Amino acid sequence: MSVIFLVVNLTKFWxxxxxxxxxxVSKTPLSAPFYVATAIKxxxxxxxxVEIKDVIGGGVAFNKVIKGEVDFATSSDSVIAFQSLNRLPxxxxxxxxxxxxxxxxxTRSDDNLAGISSLQGKIIGVTKKTASEYFLSTLLAxxxxxAQDVSLVHYEPAKLVDGLMNNExxxxxxxxxxxxxxxxxxDKKVTIHDTKNLNTLSxxxxxxxxxxxxxxxxxxxxxxxxxxxxxxxxxxxxxxxIISSKLDLSTEFINWIWPDYLFKLELNxxxxxxxxxxxxxxxxxxxxxxxxxxxxxxxxxxxxxLQVNPSAVNISR
Numbered sequence: 001m002s003v004i005f006l007v008v009n010l011t012k013f014w015x016x017x018x019x020x021x022x023x024x025v026s027k028t029p030l031s032a033p034f035y036v037a038t039a040i041k042x043x044x045x046x047x048x049x050v051e052i053k054d055v056i057g058g059g060v061a062f063n064k065v066i067k068g069e070v071d072f073a074t075s076s077d078s079v080i081a082f083q084s085l086n087r088l089p090x091x092x093x094x095x096x097x098x099x100x101x102x103x104x105x106x107t108r109s110d111d112n113l114a115g116i117s118s119l120q121g122k123i124i125g126v127t128k129k130t131a132s133e134y135f136l137s138t139l140l141a142x143x144x145x146x147a148q149d150v151s152l153v154h155y156e157p158a159k160l161v162d163g164l165m166n167n168e169x170x171x172x173x174x175x176x177x178x179x180x181x182x183x184x185x186x187d188k189k190v191t192i193h194d195t196k197n198l199n200t201l202s203x204x205x206x207x208x209x210x211x212x213x214x215x216x217x218x219x220x221x222x223x224x225x226x227x228x229x230x231x232x233x234x235x236x237x238x239x240x241x242i243i244s245s246k247l248d249l250s251t252e253f254i255n256w257i258w259p260d261y262l263f264k265l266e267l268n269x270x271x272x273x274x275x276x277x278x279x280x281x282x283x284x285x286x287x288x289x290x291x292x293x294x295x296x297x298x299x300x301x302x303x304x305x306l307q308v309n310p311s312a313v314n315i316s317r
Contacts, residue, residue, distance in 0.1 A: 019217050021048040024061035024073040027247060028176060029254065030097045030203040031074050033263055035246045036239050037228035045227075046220035057157050058203070059130050065090060065207055071214070072221060077202045077271060078131035081278035084299050089209045091301040093218045094267050094312070096225050097203040101196040101260040103135040104179040107171045108164060109191045116143035116193075119150055122170035125163040128154040131201050132173045134278055137285070138199045147285060164190070175201075180253045196260070202271060210301060218304035222265060226308055229263045267305050268314040272296055 025031045034052060037043055043050045053070060055061045061073035062080075066088055080092055107113045113122075116139050126132040133152070140147055155163050160172040161182040174182070182190050205221065207214055232239040240254045275296040283293045302313050 017047060018049045019047055019213075019220070020051070021072065021217050021221065022051045022053055022070040023221070024053050024055050024064040024070040026058045026061050026074050026203075027054050027056055028102075028203075029243050029247065029249070029257055029261065030099060030102060030176075030201075032232060032239065032243050032261070033096050033225045033228040034074065036231055036242050037224045039242045039246075040228065040231055042227035042231070043220070043224035046223045048217055048220040048224070050221070050224070057127065057130065059127070062090075062206060068208075071217065072205055072207045074203055075206050076131045077204065077274050078134040078278060079129070080204060080206065080299060081134070081275050081282060081296075082129040084275070084279060084294055084296060085282055087294065090206055091209055091299055092204040092206050092267075092271075093210075093301055094222055094225075094265055094305045095202045095204050095271055096229065096263065096265055098200055098262045098264070099257075099260045100198075100200045102201050102257070103131050103173060103175045103195075103199070105136070105139060105171060105173055105193040105195055106161075106164065106179060106182055107191050107193070109189055111170065113171065113191070116140065117145060119171060120145050121149060123151045123153060123168075125153050125155045125160050125169040125172040127157050127160070127174075128152065131175060132157075132160075134281070135195075135199050135201075136173045137281060139195060142198060161185070176257055177247065177249055177253060180256065184250075184253075200274070202274070204271075210303075215301075215303050218301075219307045222304055222308045226265050229265055232263050264312075265305065265309060266312040266314075267300065267302050268312075269316060272300065272315055275299070 025034045038052060058075035058079045062075040062083060064070045065073040126136055137147055153169055157178055160174045160178060163169045164172045179192060183192060244251055244254050279293045306313055
């Protein structure tokens with residue numbers, strides 16, 4: 001009896017203390033590491049017990065963090081840039097996914113809009129204060145179109161395609177899977193323009209400015225994500241099956257977008273450069289709202305990722 005008592009107590013002693021953690025996760029294949037981590041139970045060997053709360057869009061996920069409804073969220077670099085100008089108390093702990101072809105420009109085929117320059121004087125549907133709006137600004141700048149020569153209309157991500165097909169706008173700028181879904185539903189009625197490599201979007205793990213407990217929780221979340229990312233690299237077909245099932249997406253779509261995605265846990269200078277570029281653009285184009293560009297270093301916290309993979313950190317202070 002005493003031996004059993006000793007074994008039970010030793011087991012309890014060696015068990016990792018579990019912290020309940022809630023994470024708002026944007027329902028997109030870019031969030032694949034979270035869905036894979038849950039499927040393969042990657043968080044079980046860490047100090048966190050994770051509850052995933054699915055939302056539509058990184059902006060919605062971010063707001064749940066700010067409101068204290070969740071501990072962490074997935075958000076694009078564009079959301080981080082927009083929200084940094086609001087002087088909110090948050091940080092990003094790491095990038096975990098990138099894509100150079102996730103956000104796309106879509107027009108009606110019958111309108112015969114040949115390229116970006118054809119957007120001059122048009123009405124364009126975007127999801128404001130997200131990668132959608134910033135990506136459009138990048139496209140316009142590349143072709144020398146003044147942003148003031150187009151009119152923007154805000155839509156929730158899932159409503160962008162309806163706005164286009166109801167002739168409310170001349171073009172839309174959605175992210176996946178909405179771009180692919182529009183092609184599936186309307187086929188030859190829509191044109192998805194080739195904009196690959198024109199802009200790289202990253203997905204990040206964000207939270208309120210952390211105290212010691214939150215850093216520990218962030219470290220454990222990143223440990224689980226790191227395990228999932230390694231699994232994605234070594235078992236891509238199984239990972240794609242997990243994402244297809246979780247998001248109710250066709251195998252055709254997953255195979256279509258998968259080559260555009262890079263899943264990697266890192267915190268590097270390219271993120272800071274991208275954030276600085278976006279905040280400078282915001283301050284210039286929204287000068288009536290944003291008066292000063294903050295130091296983006298204050299919105300990056302490397303303490304958690306340094307404990308998981310020090311070589312993944314390359315940022316200058």
